[in-house]
Amino acid sequence: MASIGIVGAGTAGLHLGLKLLSHGISVTLYAEQDPAKLRLGRLPNTVAHHAPTRARERELDVAHWGGPQADMYQVDIHVNGPQSFGLSGRLESPTIFVDYRLYQPKLAEDLVARGGVLEVRSVDAAGLEALSTQHDLVVVATGRNGLTALFPRIPELSPHTKPPRLLFAALLKGVQMQDPIGMHANLIPGQGEIFESQVVSRQGRVPSILVEALPGSELAVLSTQRYDADPRAFEALLMDRLRRFAPATYERVNPAEFGILGPMDWLQGSFTPTVRRGWAPLANGRFVMAVGDTHVTNDPVAGQGANAASASAFAMAESIIEALAAERPFDEGFCRATEEKTWAAAAPATYWTNALLQPPPPHVVEVLVAGSQEPRVADAFVNAFMIPEHILGACASPESAAAFLAKNRPAPAREAPPVHEALAWHPIPEEVVAPVAVVR
Ligand SMILES: Cc1cc2nc3c(=O)[nH]c(=O)nc-3n(C[C@H](O)[C@H](O)[C@H](O)COP(=O)(O)OP(=O)(O)OC[C@H]3O[C@@H](n4cnc5c(N)ncnc54)[C@H](O)[C@@H]3O)c2cc1C
Known part of the structure; x- marks a missing residue:
């Protein structure tokens, strides 16, 4: 029987492994940490899974979380500054935030329960070469920190050479959670972004925060001043920044109870968004894929990395299933063709994320302002916001924004010219832009 080795038990490796297993393909997952250890570790992120990823989870039969106590329908976007305004919309298909310290160990256990093998060990470059002789194909899914050196950066797809944002994320206490369950996105010119949401955690559903600070801004200190050096001082600082830059969250803070939920429930750091080649030759003549x-x-600003990872994992699984059925080898030709598919699955998220990291051009501000005045535009905008192809369809250019407003505003529709490259943003190829979404 064909055997696929997957190094890394994050969302990409797990979704790939579970999908292959569901097609009767033997899978061995090599994981740095065992599930029990992962459960007790540090908060790795605050990840939202949107409707397309949740549909894949239902297909894999791993939709263990959800329902009225977890599903998020409400999305509020505030543009904070001298002329603050905001929009509030409702999602048609809910998003969910589950603490990855619950999510990933549970899916690893599902994989084992379905006949997959989980081997707990860290794999280095030499180990990868040995594994490549034990499996028909080895896939590297070690995240942004592990074994990336094998896969060269593609400069023309990687506009950033340093971190565009400095990050702070945490689970919180002492913040009254929004009801209905929702997310507050604060876009703060000159500072960055603050996202308040609600995460299903070991302690039940709890408030969470993600601060995306522009380097040198007043928010940046939340990423650089160590929380554990003086937790009380840090929490006072965080409260101050919420008061000044995320007032809609701050008004639900109880200062007497406010703080970080537990000693492992925070993270600080930064990284440089990068697109790498999706495959690499090994010295022994075999190939591995990423x-x-x-x-x-x-960057996490658009909440898309894991969603794109899941979409790419499915695209890769389909390629592997087809190659096995046709008895085609896992050679360079396979790698190149598969990379095209995995990049097609991930590209819209990358273009949308890189666009969001820049100040919004006037046509996007116009859409946001319209959303603050027209509930139908707000609903259409927040639904599109979760799906990169759709939001690019609404925001990629002045023409697409005009078409989006024409379709979603109760005003008489105007003839809209086709979508083309935006001048103010990095060019967005037309193939990643979906036709304008309409929400009724
Ligand atoms: C603060 C923050 C917020 C985020 N919010 C969102 C969001 O809202 N929505 C979203 O879609 N994405 C979000 N992301 C991004 C998301 O976390 C990642 O895109 C996603 O987790 C990537 O999945 P992955 O499986 O590729 O990698 P990972 O989840 O990083 O998994 C990699 C796995 O490989 C293991 N590993 C590493 N090296 C080795 C080795 N040598 N041998 C064996 N195992 C190894 C690691 O231990 C880990 O288990 C956020 C990220 C951050 C930091």
């Missing part, structure tokens, strides 16, 4: 963050690392 998926997820190892292939494409996005």
Whole structure:
């Protein structure tokens, strides 16, 4: 029987492994940490899974979380500054935030329960070469930090050479959670972004925060001043920044109870978004492929990295299933063709994320302002926001923004010219832009 080795038990490796297993293909997952250890570790991120990823989870039969106590329908976007305004929309298909310290160990256990093998060990470059002789194909899914050196950066797809944002994320206490369950996105000119949401955690659903600070801004200190050096001082600082830059969250803060939920429930750091070649030759003549963050690392600002990793994992699984059925080898030709498919699955998220990291051009501000005045535009915008192809369809250019507004505003529709490259943003290829989404 064909055997696929996957190094890394993050969302990319797990979704790939579970999908292959569901087609009767033997899978061995090599994981740095065992599930029990992972459960007790540090908060790795605050990840939202949107409707397309949740559909894949249902297909894999791993939709263990969800329902009225977890599903997020409400999305509020505030543009904070001298002329603050905001929009509030409702999702048609809910998003969910699950603490990855629950999510990934549970999916690893599902994989084992379905006949997959989980081997706990860290794999280095030499180990990878040995594994490549034991499996028909080895896929590297070690995230943005592990084994990426094998896969060269593609400069023309990687506009960033340093971190565009400095990050702070945490689970919180002492913040009254929004009801209905929702997310507050604060876009703060000159500072960055603050996202308040609600995460299903070991302690139940709890408030969470992600600060995306522009380097040199007043928010940046939340990424550089160590929380553990003086937790009380840090929490006072965080409260101050919420008061000044995320007032809609701050008004639900109880200062007497406010703080970081537990000693492992925070993270600080930064990284450079990068697109790498999706495959690499090994010295022994075999090839390995990359998926997820190892292939494409996005900044978290758009909440898309894991969603893109899951979409790419499915695209790769389909390629592997087809090659096995046709008895085609896992050679360079396979790698090149598969990379095209995994990049096609991930590219819209990358273009949308890189666009969002820049100040919004006037046509996007116009859409946001319209959303603050027209509930139908707000609903259409927040639904599109979760799906990169759709939001690019709404924001890629002045023409697409006009078409989006014409379709979603109760005003008489105007003839809209076709979408083309935006001048103010990095060019966005037309093939990653979906036709304008309409929400009724
Ligand atoms: C603060 C923050 C917020 C985020 N918010 C969102 C969001 O809202 N929505 C979203 O879609 N994405 C979000 N992301 C991005 C998301 O976390 C990543 O894109 C996603 O987790 C990538 O999945 P992956 O499987 O490729 O890598 P990872 O999840 O990083 O998994 C890699 C795995 O490989 C293991 N590993 C590493 N090296 C080795 C080795 N040598 N041998 C064996 N195992 C190894 C690691 O231990 C890990 O288990 C966020 C990220 C951050 C930091």
